[in-house]
Amino acid sequence: MGPILAGLMFGWVPALIWIFGRLDLHRRVHDMAALWRRSGTKRIDRRGRSRADESVSYFLFLTFIWIALVYIIVALPT
Numbered sequence: 001m002g003p004i005l006a007g008l009m010f011g012w013v014p015a016l017i018w019i020f021g022r023l024d025l026h027r028r029v030h031d032m033a034a035l036w037r038r039s040g041t042k043r044i045d046r047r048g049r050s051r052a053d054e055s056v057s058y059f060l061f062l063t064f065i066w067i068a069l070v071y072i073i074v075a076l077p078t
Contacts, residue, residue, distance in 0.1 A: 007015035 003015040003018045006018050
């Protein structure tokens with residue numbers, strides 16, 4: 001809603017600055033969170049596997065992807 005209102009009131013340049021500024025902020029926060037998270041992991045204890053390989057969420061994600069692909073194959077006409 002903010003970029004749309006900025007575009008209506010002030011033109012398209014402030015709207016683009018708003019959008020790209022927010023994207024840059026989100027990218028920086030994500031990178032810092034990833035670095036902070038990675039610094040606490042110990043791959044040696046898990047024999048080289050990541051935490052995602054061992055978790056239930058990884059299995060659920062793969063199941064969701066498989067069901068979505070089956071749904072797409074069934075829904076598309078041949």
